[in-house]
Amino acid sequence: DTGVSQDPRHKITKRGQNVTFRCDPISEHNRLYWYRQTLGQGPEFLTYFQNEAQLEKSRLLSDRFSAERPKGSFSTLEIQRTEQGDSAMYLCASSFRDIATGELFFGEGSRLTVL
């Protein structure tokens, strides 16, 4: 399977704990995106990487959120001191071409539940 892979698929944690999600994009894709989706809503943009450089961050990405893509391949999204409002599906996507003409390939997402 050469699609976008996310791990874990599901995470249940207690408020205040830290969580980390991993995304492995399609191998030849140099662009990687993180989105957050809550029930009944469309995905909301969080951050964007081109290779290892984080080029854009949403104001939704508070100081508790940090994303990395150290070698320009896989990426991690860490949430520190989780809050109940962080409960959502965290989606990773990758693309080869610029999004204006290209396509985002999404993973199946990591569902976070904060108790």
Added chain:
Amino acid sequence: TQLLEQSPQFLSIQEGENLTVYCNSSSVFSSLQWYRQEPGEGPVLLVTVVTGGEVKKLKRLTFQFGDARKDSSLHITAAQPGDTGLYLCAAVSSGSARQLTFGSGTQLTVLP
């Protein structure tokens, strides 16, 4: 911040019926995409429209981009239960080529 409004939010129809969902904004877009998302999955691209007034067909699905590139519609002919899912429009604004903004989606249920 550009806002994409989709309507209706929910739609439940019988197999064989036709339907149209809409995606509207006050912003002009360089391109607009439609995705479909099934439960527990990520969105999957259906089509990209680039030119104002453009019409694209994908089997029973017809996509139209407004002349002013501010709105789009998706028409499904003779809907089938397999069409059930969350339909999302997404757009890149004329000023940014690095992020895709999604609408809130139309949840379609086609009953057999």
